[in-house]
Amino acid sequence: MLLAAANSAGGHSTVNALAAIAILIWIVAGAVALLGWARRCLRRWQPTRRLHNGFGVAWLRVGATHRRIMAAAGAPDQGAGSTTGSRERPGVTLPRTSELRQASGGEGTAVVPAPAISPPAIPGPRYSPETLELLGRHLDNSRRLAVLEDRVAPILDRLPPDRWLVDRYVLLGGHRIPFLILGETGVFALWTLGGRPEWREIPMIAETADRVKLALPGYTGDVRAGVCRALAPDVKPRWWCRAGELGAWVMGLNWVIPWLEHFGPEHGLGAKDVERLRQMAGPHWGHPVTENPFSPLIPEIDETRLG
Numbered sequence: 001m002l003l004a005a006a007n008s009a010g011g012h013s014t015v016n017a018l019a020a021i022a023i024l025i026w027i028v029a030g031a032v033a034l035l036g037w038a039r040r041c042l043r044r045w046q047p048t049r050r051l052h053n054g055f056g057v058a059w060l061r062v063g064a065t066h067r068r069i070m071a072a073a074g075a076p077d078q079g080a081g082s083t084t085g086s087r088e089r090p091g092v093t094l095p096r097t098s099e100l101r102q103a104s105g106g107e108g109t110a111v112v113p114a115p116a117i118s119p120p121a122i123p124g125p126r127y128s129p130e131t132l133e134l135l136g137r138h139l140d141n142s143r144r145l146a147v148l149e150d151r152v153a154p155i156l157d158r159l160p161p162d163r164w165l166v167d168r169y170v171l172l173g174g175h176r177i178p179f180l181i182l183g184e185t186g187v188f189a190l191w192t193l194g195g196r197p198e199w200r201e202i203p204m205i206a207e208t209a210d211r212v213k214l215a216l217p218g219y220t221g222d223v224r225a226g227v228c229r230a231l232a233p234d235v236k237p238r239w240w241c242r243a244g245e246l247g248a249w250v251m252g253l254n255w256v257i258p259w260l261e262h263f264g265p266e267h268g269l270g271a272k273d274v275e276r277l278r279q280m281a282g283p284h285w286g287h288p289v290t291e292n293p294f295s296p297l298i299p300e301i302d303e304t305r306l307g
Contacts, residue, residue, distance in 0.1 A: 148192045148230040149178050155256050159183065165274050167281065173211045180212065182277065184268040185260060187212065187223045194231050197250060199242065201227075206246030221267025224249065228256055237262070 149168070156166045156179060164183035169176060179190040189209040197205075209225035216223075225248040229235050233253040241247025251259050269277070 144194060145178075145192065148194055151230045151253065152179065152190070152192050152228050152256065155253060156181065158257060159260070162271050163274060165269075165278055165281075172208070172215065175208045175211065177208060177212070181260065182269055183260070183274065184265055184270075185263040186221045186267045187216065187219065187269075188226060188260060189223055190226045190228060190256070192228045192230050195229065197227050197240075197248075202240055202242075202248050203246045205248045209248075210246075219267070224263070226251065226256075226259065228253060 153168065159166060159181075164181065167180045168178060170180040171177075177189050178192055179188075181188040181190060189205070189212055191205055205225045205227065209223045212223045213219060226237075227248055227250045229250065230253050233255075235250070235252030235255065237249050237251035237255050237259045239247055240250050249259060
């Protein structure tokens with residue numbers, strides 16, 4: 001009986017061992033099969049992963065470019081940790097208004113936006129030539145006068161600067177004087193034309209010269225008005241006027257300096273006067289604007305009382 005019992009127990013142990021080995025083999029086979037399936041899936045997924053990686057690198061490059069642009073503009077760097085408004089698009093970080101003011105130089109400094117794409121030009125004409133003709137003639141006349149004045153300027157540059165002061169484009173009483181000349185023989189207002197002046201222009205020029213004298217209280221001489229014909233250099237100086245009207249001198253380009261030197265020194269400015277006037281002429285940006293005695297100013301308006 002003891003032998004039978006021993007044989008019976010050994011038989012059961014052998015069966016259990018075989019069963020355990022079979023289960024282990026089944027587990028190993030399943031693991032191998034699962035590993036093979038995982039490798040096949042990994043091969044299929046690899047191109048997609050490279051695509052995502054490439055997109056991520058490109059996005060990082062875009063972000064780095066954006067930060068470099070903002071740094072060049074003077075705005076502080078804004079990383080992923082900065083907070084933006086709920087209306088901003090995801091992934092796009094814009095500087096705040098306060099930061100733009102700080103980058104542009106402080107409170108109240110205008111921030112220049114990025115240039116927008118220009119719309120296409122309007123094709124073809126929209127107005128008739130007659131609509132533009134009158135203004136075109138005025139512009140043509142203005143440009144020709146500028147060229148003529150540039151021919152007179154080098155002539156006046158020959159005057160000794162310690163004895164003469166020559167100022168261009170002087171605005172006085174709403175009128176423009178091309179050349180205001182002050183020196184040892186007096187004060188002169190000079191205009192430039194391409195041809196002969198019209199009769200109606202002579203009194204206008206003389207009246208403007210008289211306005212210069214109003215700005216020189218105490219000056220005992222006359223402010224002489226002249227017209228230089230820049231395209232006719234050899235015309236000798238001659239006084240032109242009509243009965244009952246103011247007159248002016250007309251001369252060619254080569255006679256401007258002899259005309260200035262022709263008058264005596266009775267009412268001329270001394271060298272110290274020229275130096276003092278040159279210092280006063282500035283420009284002095286800290287000085288208040290001188291009120292025009294020929295035109296009253298508009299009243300000041302208290303903006304805080306406007307509703």
